[in-house]
Amino acid sequence: MALAKGAGYTILVTIASVCAGLAIGLLMAVLSRLQWKPLSLFLAAYLYVFRSIPVLVLLFIVFFGLPSMGIRIPPFTAMVLTLGLISGAYLAEIFRGAMSAVDRDEILAAEAMGMSRMQSFLYIILPQMFRMSIPGMINEFTSILKYTPFAYTVGIPEIMKEAMSLAALTLRGVEIYLAVGIIYFAIYKLFVMLFMVFEKKFRVPGLAHE
Amino acid sequence: MALLEVKNLVKKFDDKDVLKGINVELSEGQSKVVMGGSGCGKSTMLRCLNLLIQPTSGEIIFKGEDITRPGVDVRKLRQDIGFVFQHFALYRHLTVQDNVTLGLRKLKKMSANDATEKALYELERVDMVEHRHKYPAQLSGGQKQRVAIVRALAMDPAVLFLDEPTSALDPQMTREVVTVINKLFLDNITMLCVTHDPFLAKYISDSIVFLDKGVVVAEDIAERLFYDHPDPRVRHFFLSVIDHR
Amino acid sequence: MDAFINDLIAYSPQIMAGLKNTVLLMVIMSVTGLIGGVAVFYLTLSRANAVRTWVERYISFFIGTPLLVHLFLMYYGLPQLGVHLSAFTVCIIGFTLNVSAYNARYLMTAYHGLDKTELEAAQAQGFTPPEIFRLIILPQVIRLSVPSLTNQVIQNLKDTSVAFLIQYPDFFAQVQEIASTNFQFFKAYMTAGLVYLVLVSIIVLAARRLEKRLILPGFQT
Numbered sequence: 001m002a003l004a005k006g007a008g009y010t011i012l013v014t015i016a017s018v019c020a021g022l023a024i025g026l027l028m029a030v031l032s033r034l035q036w037k038p039l040s041l042f043l044a045a046y047l048y049v050f051r052s053i054p055v056l057v058l059l060f061i062v063f064f065g066l067p068s069m070g071i072r073i074p075p076f077t078a079m080v081l082t083l084g085l086i087s088g089a090y091l092a093e094i095f096r097g098a099m100s101a102v103d104r105d106e107i108l109a110a111e112a113m114g115m116s117r118m119q120s121f122l123y124i125i126l127p128q129m130f131r132m133s134i135p136g137m138i139n140e141f142t143s144i145l146k147y148t149p150f151a152y153t154v155g156i157p158e159i160m161k162e163a164m165s166l167a168a169l170t171l172r173g174v175e176i177y178l179a180v181g182i183i184y185f186a187i188y189k190l191f192v193m194l195f196m197v198f199e200k201k202f203r204v205p206g207l208a209h210e
Numbered sequence: 211m212a213l214l215e216v217k218n219l220v221k222k223f224d225d226k227d228v229l230k231g232i233n234v235e236l237s238e239g240q241s242k243v244v245m246g247g248s249g250c251g252k253s254t255m256l257r258c259l260n261l262l263i264q265p266t267s268g269e270i271i272f273k274g275e276d277i278t279r280p281g282v283d284v285r286k287l288r289q290d291i292g293f294v295f296q297h298f299a300l301y302r303h304l305t306v307q308d309n310v311t312l313g314l315r316k317l318k319k320m321s322a323n324d325a326t327e328k329a330l331y332e333l334e335r336v337d338m339v340e341h342r343h344k345y346p347a348q349l350s351g352g353q354k355q356r357v358a359i360v361r362a363l364a365m366d367p368a369v370l371f372l373d374e375p376t377s378a379l380d381p382q383m384t385r386e387v388v389t390v391i392n393k394l395f396l397d398n399i400t401m402l403c404v405t406h407d408p409f410l411a412k413y414i415s416d417s418i419v420f421l422d423k424g425v426v427v428a429e430d431i432a433e434r435l436f437y438d439h440p441d442p443r444v445r446h447f448f449l450s451v452i453d454h455r
Numbered sequence: 456m457d458a459f460i461n462d463l464i465a466y467s468p469q470i471m472a473g474l475k476n477t478v479l480l481m482v483i484m485s486v487t488g489l490i491g492g493v494a495v496f497y498l499t500l501s502r503a504n505a506v507r508t509w510v511e512r513y514i515s516f517f518i519g520t521p522l523l524v525h526l527f528l529m530y531y532g533l534p535q536l537g538v539h540l541s542a543f544t545v546c547i548i549g550f551t552l553n554v555s556a557y558n559a560r561y562l563m564t565a566y567h568g569l570d571k572t573e574l575e576a577a578q579a580q581g582f583t584p585p586e587i588f589r590l591i592i593l594p595q596v597i598r599l600s601v602p603s604l605t606n607q608v609i610q611n612l613k614d615t616s617v618a619f620l621i622q623y624p625d626f627f628a629q630v631q632e633i634a635s636t637n638f639q640f641f642k643a644y645m646t647a648g649l650v651y652l653v654l655v656s657i658i659v660l661a662a663r664r665l666e667k668r669l670i671l672p673g674f675q676t
């Protein structure tokens with residue numbers, strides 16, 4: 001069925017956007033540790049802007065706006081860029097919070113042991129940060145999934161677009177949109193379950209992540 | 211020649227003089243305890259000695275080399291000085307065993323097998339082998355501190371620094387940890403240990419350095435320092451801590 | 456740029472009307488969402504297992520599915536059953552159901568962090584469960600959730616931009632209009648982004664003041 005094919009696109013957009021968001025968020029969080037004044041100003045501005053702008057508005061700027069500046073971006077890239085930039089801002093905040101929750105004594109102990117800053121970051125801060133960020137990451141992933149229907153506005157044939165043409169064709173909107181809701185919920189549950197399996201595998205007693 | 215020789219060590223934070231010219235010597239196989247009132251600069255001194263804090267002036271001669279000079283390999287130096295913290299500072303995301311092997315693998319570049327073997331050997335010495343797969347959160351305070359001591363010792367440091375290793379423990383656990391450190395003392399491990407606890411001090415030291423307001427005011431064996439010391443600052447301190455127990 | 460500004464001025468009555476609609480939607484759903492959230496939260500404390508299960512399902516479903524699907528279902532689906540709702544009504548219903556689910560989650564999280572001995576004390580004093588909810592639980596839980604709840608208000612504002620997809624003449628819809636007449640897409644959407652930035656800033660400032668006023672000694676959120 002067309003919806004199933006659409007679901008494939010939805011999942012694709014979601015995964016690509018999550019990856020983009022994680023990469024951007026991690027980069028921002030790491031850069032924020034450098035505590036270089038111009039950089040932290042830039043980061044603050046980035047966080048503020050991309051947490052304030054609605055997804056749809058940014059998507060329209062990227063997809064419909066940039067071409068009038070001579071920059072043409074394909075629909076899929078535009079969608080992933082939009083969601084990546086926005087969720088990157090939220091994830092940066094989550095990662096930053098998790099990093100500041102790492103016990104300072106442990107970092108000091110790593111230094112006292114003879115580790116470089118890079119080593120203590122890689123072996124102590126990063127592993128703890130990721131574990132503490134899991135609930136935040138699940139939230140962000142959920143947000144991304146829920147914004148993917150916007151992809152239809154730029155012509156990506158994901159669930160919503162398929163559903164709309166199907167509804168126009170069959171005039172059975174109620175059933176079709178209900179089915180769409182259920183498909184989304186299934187995808188959501190599936191991903192949360194995957195996250196949980198992942199989380200369980202890396203769970204460490206005493207590293208709270210509520 | 212002494213393993214560690216501290217000459218006229220001064221540390222100022224902004225304009226606050228915390229250490230005002232400390233002189234201490236530590237030979238190989240010797241164990242010294244540093245005592246003194248809260249805030250007199252004990253932790254600051256210990257941290258200056260492995261350059262966790264940059265000293266303001268003075269000389270720190272470690273293995274014949276002044277480590278306050280520029281160009282010293284700070285990371286190599288720290289690998290040669292074990293450090294045990296008051297609040298254990300075990301890595302929460304690593305098991306007991308991995309806490310011990312991390313430094314061996316990443317800093318000493320040992321193979322995983324060699325590191326594990328070494329870790330198990332060292333954990334055996336403090337009776338923690340059976341707990342090797344547990345995480346720090348699953349251990350008692352005494353167990354945590356024993357692991358922290360092993361983590362430091364496994365690197366085969368030339369000297370072991372301990373900053374109030376029993377202050378965060380209840381009496382039962384304190385005894386546990388004192389026993390372990392006493393064993394190290396009897397094995398002639400070179401140690402420099404900061405503590406408030408006269409009981410610990412007595413059982414693990416060749417001599418005790420007494421610090422007051424950033425200067426060494428006395429250095430002697432426990433028996434002579436604890437009771438009726440001629441210096442009123444020393445006498446006053448031990449009257450309060452020993453009577454208190 | 457001048458031409459674009461001229462267009463903005465020429466269309467300003469329309470833009471202001473759109474802005475009014477956007478703010479109206481945001482305010483209404485923030486209020487209904489808060490009331491709904493408290494109601495749903497109350498139900499999660501129910502002693503009946505079935506109630507708790509269904510409430511949990513409701514929350515989970517609305518958190519796990521896109522708002523747009525609910526809006527489309529009501530706006531494009533329901534007429535097939537003879538139910539014709541205006542875009543405004545659909546928005547209010549859809550947003551309220553969504554926002555209530557989120558707000559209930561925040562309140563539940565705060566509730567889990569609460570000192571339960573206080574509740575036992577209240578029980579021992581002879582308060583009834585609804586009284587305990589109203590007098591002890593709610594005031595604390597709401598205070599603890601202020602940051603999350605105000606964040607949700609910001610989220611609400613941003614989400615109103617979805618409304619134009621079901622033909623509601625909100626601010627973003629008006630911007631679309633202008634852009635499609637003068638083809639200055641980039642400038643138009645950037646302006647829209649800027650306006651949202653300003654509105655968010657206003658909410659943030661208001662939220663800060665509210666948080667300061669609500670703060671109690673020993674109650675760090």
Ligand SMILES: Nc1ncnc2c1ncn2[C@@H]1O[C@H](COP(=O)(O)OP(=O)(O)O)[C@@H](O)[C@H]1O
Nearest residue numbers: 223226228246247248249250251252253254255
């Ligand atoms: N990083 C710092 N900046 C400023 N003052 C400090 C710093 N670290 C320690 N101090 C001050 O130095 C003094 C000695 O501290 P410390 O060495 O921790 O004492 P203690 O003997 O209890 O271990 C204290 O008065 C403390 O406030």
Ligand SMILES: [Mg+2]
Nearest residue numbers: 252253254374
């Ligand atoms: Mg101290």
